[in-house]
Amino acid sequence: MAPPHPPHPRTLFDKVWKSHVVEPEAPDRPALIHVDLHLVHEVTSPQAFSELNARGLEVRRPDLTIATIDHSTPTLAAGPDGRRPYVTARAEAQVAALRGNCARHGIELFDWESPNRGVVHVIGPEQGLTWPGMVVVCGDSHTSTHGAFGALAFGIGTSEVGHVLATQCLFQRRPRTLRLRIDGRLPPGVGAKDLALAVVSTLGFSGGTGHVIEYAGEAVRGLGMEGRMTLCNMSIEAGARAGMVAPDETAVDYLRGRPRAPVGDAFDRAAERWLALAGDDGAAFDGEISLDASALVPMATWGSSPDQASAVDAAIPTPGTATARRALDYMRLEPGKPLIGTPVDVVFVGSCTNGRISDLRAAAAILRDRRIDPRVRMLVAPGSEAVRREAEAEGLHEIFLAAGAEWRLPGCSMCIAMNGDQVRPGKLAVSTSNRNFEGRQGPGARTILASPATAAASAVAGAVADPRTYAVASHAG
């Protein structure tokens, strides 16, 4: 009788992990793991470079390292004198430090002049730097984004940035695995961000701690690469180390022709390897959970952590815990009242969660031939220069400007609010970013996380709104 599956069926994670183990785990130390792509930005790298410089160490594999500037960079254009409007001299000095460190160590930097510059997790995929089966790290927790390609991608601290710069390797304990099956199809008007918020609220804020999540099922297969990136991006909001999706033809098609992807025969051979990474039938996970996509609706957060989310058209919940009560107090939301209709001051569209072209299209589809409420300030920050070019070629920027929104330069902007793009104290923002922590978008700022469509609809209404009431084509990206 033929065996039903390979003798030792392995998961996608198992395959990627195994091929990167330089030295296996021992009782007194974790496994030593090799890194294929190290992404660097200005905020979490200076102390790592200082450590290398102080010890007289070189960057071991500058060829596997790419740097960009995104977190503390202004999103307003340079003045007539060519000076960039940095929020502080320190922010400018931090960018200068990265420039100096990259020059000294021979690292390619996507600086202001580069057509490739952008938010670190947007540029990796769009340049074709992120390939299935890679180990990708960055001093940023949303490195999980790259897992959409079937890469093992996770955020690290600055000390580890130094370890990778100096050795291209990292100590890692093997995480546990969790398969999250999402069956069914997303209904019209419900997108990847709604799915991500549903996943995080299902798992809870620490439900994924210690785990790598593999997203599977019809709804995940049905997402484009940008939607998969949005989904994997927020894995960390459930505490997971990483999220992954098995590479399929959608991933291969996305990568074909990208600037840093393999070319010609090399691409075909690579694609064959990539497709073989999908988990074997019968491979075991440490945990399994399933969700039904067909029952989903547009989601929004009501609290001050990303798992405090519910249907946008639901009533604000009655707090069952001290944590929820504190969150509602901070948000100044009243239990039992509908969230829809809550007046909104600021709308932000952008970030590595929702700053890609499909996100901007979704927002523009709602804003076309409409104006945002005059009381609302709306910022749109494309995720990268490439996204900006594509959006401008399609005329999306004109739709945003005509609607009364600001069209900014690429960068993290109001996602982390460290470049001067801030929500003022007490103001309420609907944001397509990934964190609604107290003060995340500025001291005292109150944040509701939602999809680009919900954000745009809320800008038009001047209050939290359900995008389904604004008839547009479905957005599954």
Add this chain to the structure above:
Amino acid sequence: MRVEPGPPALEPFRALMSRTVVLPHANIDTDQIIPARFLTTLARTGLGPLAFHDWRYHPGGAPKDDFVLNTITAADHRILVAGDNFGCGSSREHAPWALTDFGFRAVISTKVADIFTSNALKNGLLPIEVDAATHARLIAAPGADVVVDLEAREVRFDGRTTAFEVEPFGRRCLLDGVDPLGFILSRLPVIEAFEKARAA
């Protein structure tokens, strides 16, 4: 531009007896520990005054008299007892840098986020996960004298002893002051062999 030297050599950490500071809120994320707008620093030192900045100071900058960190002497309060699920969110190592610069050497919760744990262990800050009952007793006793014994992997408090687990390599780094970068550098021959084999 000021060039920051490498990390300060860590004092070996064996056992610590200190009073606790209690911050009972659940899900304290790294944006609360140190807000993002302070991350434009090139240094890893001197961040203690920014720890819990937005909970600790009024918008004008005056300290809030009723916030616990403004009411204690850091030198004899080196153990932070935090609500469930501590250190989630951003990977910023500035969070443990701010906590250790303030004076903390250990943080106790029911769950500590993965990246925070990894960062803390590299900076002389011991993250400890305890069961809900022990946690509840610690939360209810701010200022209590607690012994954190890394060698024995025990928290001792109020006549009771609770065992905890700690990742063995991180423990060794703390106990012996091992420098993890130096340790990985010692593996370079193996790393080179791995890369050569892969390129073949």
